Amino acid sequence: MATLYDVCKKTGLSTATVSRVINGSNAVTEKTRKIVQDAMKELDYRPNQAARMLAGKKTDTIGVIFPEIDNGFYVQVLRGIDNAAKEAGLHLLTAFYHDKTGLKHTLQSLASRGRTDSIVMINNDLSDRQLKNLVNDAVPIVMIGHSAETSASFDVVGIDNTNGAAAAVAHLLEKGIDDVMLLTGPADNFDSMQRLNGVKMAFEDAGKDFSKARIIESFFTYDGGIQHMTEYLDAGNPAPEALFAFNDRMALGAVEALKNKGLSVPEDVIVAGFDDTEIALYAGLTSVHVPMMDIGYEAANLAIRRVDQKKFNPSTITVTTSLTVRKSSKG
Known part of the structure; x- marks a missing residue:
């Protein structure tokens, strides 16, 4: 299967230039665009997420980090997230962790490698400072469940x-x-x-x-x-x-x-x-x-909105409960 670098080798162009063509940038000449497109066709190259990342294009993917899945609560929350993603035409990338070290590695992986546009986290075990150090504003984070500390720094969907x-x-x-x-x-x-x-x-x-x-x-x-x-x-x-x-x-x-x-x-x-x-x-x-599905739905919508509105003050949504x-x- 051909890669981005095969196209670069075939055309003699840099990855940055090839990525601009792939992502429809106007910062290339029509001659260059045709050279790249012809090479892609000849090599049967199909742009993947990694190629789009190089040009900073959205991945159309929401990351979801769960501590586990053997819990009806999380399953219903995920259904709500999935419903919101479907409505917006987006994909989900769901990851699980088993301890604090696993959470750190998972968060860094999703945030630093450009695999998602935003992340919804459930039952976060990290402090506000740790989160900021790990993510470094690479992607917006929406928290499900919160403390007074996290709600001052991140979008939050909480339970009454x-x-x-x-x-x-x-x-x-x-x-x-x-x-x-x-x-x-x-x-x-x-x-x-x-x-x-x-x-x-x-x-x-x-x-x-x-x-x-x-x-x-x-x-x-x-x-x-x-x-x-x-x-x-x-x-x-x-x-x-x-x-x-x-x-x-x-x-x-x-x-x-x-x-x-x-x-x-x-x-x-x-x-x-x-x-x-x-x-x-x-x-x-x-x-x-x-209302577990509502929690997931609200969290996903915050995550979707935050992709294009990174500089707004954090929002907090509290869902009501009943006996x-x-x-x-x-x-």
Whole structure:
């Protein structure tokens, strides 16, 4: 298969000149244009993304960086991103990472090699300074989930975590329950911190003592829910009357641990989660509904707009949440 450099060798012209012809630049003579086009035809050369990059032309591609894909939340967000990209006639380049080092390498690869016009990032684990050093303004970045720091520097699509968590806990407290366990995400996770603030707000509004809530830190995973609930019960602690897990996967893991100990949901423990992923519907789990496809759609549109409007102030969009009550909380 012929390459850009084969065309350069055939014509005796520089890559810059050949790239200008490929990208329709007016900065070449008609004679030069014909020489290049004839060589391309003879060599059966078809311009690819790399050739377009050399002339700084748009790739018509949005990069998406996910921490994982085995999560209904991310799948739905990706569907929203894909819908927006299709409407705009753009492509997606999706990459995954498993740790902070992997995230750095992935981000640098997509940003520094001109493979995308903009990037949508989910659950970013890097600081504002680290992001800027890695990307160096090469491409615009849109964040899904944010902290006060990142929202001041990048476009952000966030979730109304606070009011969503408050609604879930208010629902549990309305049943006359005082004994509530919280299964949170990592202490330094922004979503988890916001949801914890919402829980405190619900306790205050109900005139309840938040200090009596039992708080267990976990990993936002199904296995984490099983592990930490099992460890808690194995230590001889009584099961709570109510459990609010900060996402559905932890909630369902905790439910499995309760069942393994001979406890029933909702007869012995009422349970609520967060995200309202598809599995929550089938499991009958009360959960805070997050419009995941809307998040992806809004993020992609910000990424598309930012390609041509790089100098505008960062935008922040917060999507609203609502509580979906099901049988796990005696709904």
